[in-house]
Amino acid sequence: MEDKRLLKPQKRREFVRNAGRIALLLPIGYYGGALLKATTAEAWVWQIDPYECGQCGRCETHCVLTPSAVKCYHQYQMCGYCDLCGGYLRQGIRNINTGAESQLCPTGAIKRTFIEDPYFEYTIIEELCIGCAKCVKGCADFGNGSLYLQINHDICVNCNECSIARACPPQAIKRVPLSEPYLLKEGYGE
Amino acid sequence: MRRLLLILLVLIMLPAVWCDTLNGQQRFPMPEFESGYEYPEHVPPPSPRGLAMEYIDVVLLVAAMSLAAWFALRRRSRNGIIWLGVFSVIWFGFVREGCVCSIGSLQNVSLALFGTGYTIPLVVLLFFVLPLLFTLAFGRVFCSAVCPLGALQELTSVWPVKVPQRVESALSVIPYLYLALALLFAATGSTFIICRYDPYVGFFRLSAPFSMLIFGFLLLAAGLFIYRPYCRFLCPYGVILNWLSRFSGKHLTITPAECIDCRLCGDACPTNAILPSNSEEKLQERRKGRRLFTLSLALIPILMVAGYFIVGSSYYHLASVNNDVSLAREIRAWQEHQVPATSREAEAFMSSGRTYEDLFTSEARLTGKFRRGSGYVGLFLGLSLGIALLSTSLRERRTEYLPHRGRCVSCARCFEYCPVKAENRKV
Numbered sequence: 001m002e003d004k005r006l007l008k009p010q011k012r013r014e015f016v017r018n019a020g021r022i023a024l025l026l027p028i029g030y031y032g033g034a035l036l037k038a039t040t041a042e043a044w045v046w047q048i049d050p051y052e053c054g055q056c057g058r059c060e061t062h063c064v065l066t067p068s069a070v071k072c073y074h075q076y077q078m079c080g081y082c083d084l085c086g087g088y089l090r091q092g093i094r095n096i097n098t099g100a101e102s103q104l105c106p107t108g109a110i111k112r113t114f115i116e117d118p119y120f121e122y123t124i125i126e127e128l129c130i131g132c133a134k135c136v137k138g139c140a141d142f143g144n145g146s147l148y149l150q151i152n153h154d155i156c157v158n159c160n161e162c163s164i165a166r167a168c169p170p171q172a173i174k175r176v177p178l179s180e181p182y183l184l185k186e187g188y189g190e
Numbered sequence: 191m192r193r194l195l196l197i198l199l200v201l202i203m204l205p206a207v208w209c210d211t212l213n214g215q216q217r218f219p220m221p222e223f224e225s226g227y228e229y230p231e232h233v234p235p236p237s238p239r240g241l242a243m244e245y246i247d248v249v250l251l252v253a254a255m256s257l258a259a260w261f262a263l264r265r266r267s268r269n270g271i272i273w274l275g276v277f278s279v280i281w282f283g284f285v286r287e288g289c290v291c292s293i294g295s296l297q298n299v300s301l302a303l304f305g306t307g308y309t310i311p312l313v314v315l316l317f318f319v320l321p322l323l324f325t326l327a328f329g330r331v332f333c334s335a336v337c338p339l340g341a342l343q344e345l346t347s348v349w350p351v352k353v354p355q356r357v358e359s360a361l362s363v364i365p366y367l368y369l370a371l372a373l374l375f376a377a378t379g380s381t382f383i384i385c386r387y388d389p390y391v392g393f394f395r396l397s398a399p400f401s402m403l404i405f406g407f408l409l410l411a412a413g414l415f416i417y418r419p420y421c422r423f424l425c426p427y428g429v430i431l432n433w434l435s436r437f438s439g440k441h442l443t444i445t446p447a448e449c450i451d452c453r454l455c456g457d458a459c460p461t462n463a464i465l466p467s468n469s470e471e472k473l474q475e476r477r478k479g480r481r482l483f484t485l486s487l488a489l490i491p492i493l494m495v496a497g498y499f500i501v502g503s504s505y506y507h508l509a510s511v512n513n514d515v516s517l518a519r520e521i522r523a524w525q526e527h528q529v530p531a532t533s534r535e536a537e538a539f540m541s542s543g544r545t546y547e548d549l550f551t552s553e554a555r556l557t558g559k560f561r562r563g564s565g566y567v568g569l570f571l572g573l574s575l576g577i578a579l580l581s582t583s584l585r586e587r588r589t590e591y592l593p594h595r596g597r598c599v600s601c602a603r604c605f606e607y608c609p610v611k612a613e614n615r616k617v
Binding site for chain 1: 217221225236298309310315323
């Protein structure tokens with residue numbers, strides 16, 4: 001008698017558990033299956049569309065990494081190789097020179113090299129670049145727009161939600177396929 | 191004649207000028223070098239983690255969960271769970287640097303199901319679904335040693351103290367709220383709050399915003415004494431796993447054989463997940479219990495309706511989390527009340543060429559989504575609260591010490607408290 005009474009709720013519990021398991025499997029199977037059809041075998045990474053970038057400077061401050069995974073890149077085949085470079089030199093300087101007080105870049109990450117009269121080459125030293133976009137803005141405002149920002153995927157940790165994308169005013173940061181992780185500018189000469 | 195030539199010239203030049211404005215602005219001509227200068231290479235580095243690595247991670251996830259299930263259910267080895275936890279913290283944490291984790295993936299699933307313009311990668315879907323299936327089969331073995339966040343907390347819980355049951359019950363409301371809001375914000379394409387407020391990912395990356403680090407350190411410090419504070423009082427994925435685990439086919443047992451009702455394991459569990467035997471206890475009077483049951487059953491629809499109206503009426507404030515909605519509100523305030531729109535977002539919008547109409551349609555669509563969504567959030571919260579109340583009125587008869595399948599995270603701590611040997615198992 002005692003055994004029977006103890007056995008009964010046990011069996012009922014077992015039944016409820018089995019029924020519940022099936023009831024829970026159904027929605028997982030249904031939605032999982034529906035999503036499975038719409039999946040992509042690719043993985044997404046984040047990238048800046050340089051043509052939509054507004055050079056606001058948030059890439060430097062909003063990345064979860066310090067310094068930011070956003071770096072400046074140079075499309076040489078767009079560059080005018082100007083002596084008076086809007087991306088290299090601060091506005092309103094008296095003389096064009098390579099002094100720290102004349103440079104726009106806060107970390108001195110742009111190297112200016114004389115090529116031939118009157119052309120100068122500007123190279124980004126990536127290890128020093130903090131992605132502040134000051135040079136990009138200078139180049140876009142006064143030059144050809146050959147300097148632009150990209151997320152360096154060697155550094156980027158590929159957050160599920162890029163915290164710069166969330167803060168980007170023109171929403172210029174998008175998910176792109178891992179196989180083509182860069183949105184590069186094309187040169188005029190190509 | 192000269193005029194005709196000029197017009198012809200302009201007509202020829204026009205496409206060229208137009209092309210230039212599309213590709214950016216070429217203010218200065220390309221230099222013509224005479225010194226034989228060649229343009230340097232211009233290639234940013236590729237991602238060091240290829241697509242294959244992502245699939246290897248999925249294989250490792252399955253392997254780790256199988257191993258965890260084996261350690262918890264068959265081998266009954268706490269050491270095994272700990273070493274597997276060390277592996278998970280190193281691999282899924284420090285090597286993989288956190289993303290995409292199963293907890294965060296529920297937002298991707300929500301965005302893919304209800305949002306627009308997002309195709310979910312297979313890897314992310316697998317990271318979401320596989321732990322669910324494993325939990326349905328073996329209980330929360332994913333939490334025990336595979337989830338890097340759980341494993342990190344498991345390894346850092348040095349002196350776990352018991353949290354009073356009332357405090358525990360009160361605090362375990364938070365994950366439901368967190369889950370519901372995370373789903374709502376993800377479904378509307380607003381933001382992924384679980385990822386933004388992930389306390390431990392900063393450690394895995396050895397870099398994080400200041401606020402994230404403070405939160406992480408506080409939680410880690412609390413975790414020395416309070417067992418798994420994130421899992422128990424915050425984790426939104428844990429809510430789903432909690433409910434699936436209750437219906438799991440198999441689950442770890444405290445005793446390897448027959449429970450002898452010795453009460454030794456009673457205080458072993460830091461999550462209050464051991465339900466004591468109550469065969470000696472005088473059970474509640476049937477009639478009283480039934481009245482309490484009907485009362486809380488009747489309370490469920492009331493709570494749901496209340497939740498629907500309370501949360502549903504706050505949709506306006508919830509919607510302001512969305513970038514498009516807040517921008518549209520700023521622009522409207524400027525148009526209608528001459529409040530200057532000075533934010534960077536507004537500036538970017540003005541210069542983007544996107545029309546006002548487009549922005550306001552998007553705002554209307556999103557606000558509608560938030561209105562409906564926050565109603566569902568309210569219903570869900572009311573229902574969860576109702577079920578929680580209902581379960582307090584349920585008294586089940588237990589003749590042995592059993593783990594609470596929902597709360598138990600399969601940490602295997604209780605095994606060593608049990609004096610019964612496996613050889614005593616009745617066949």
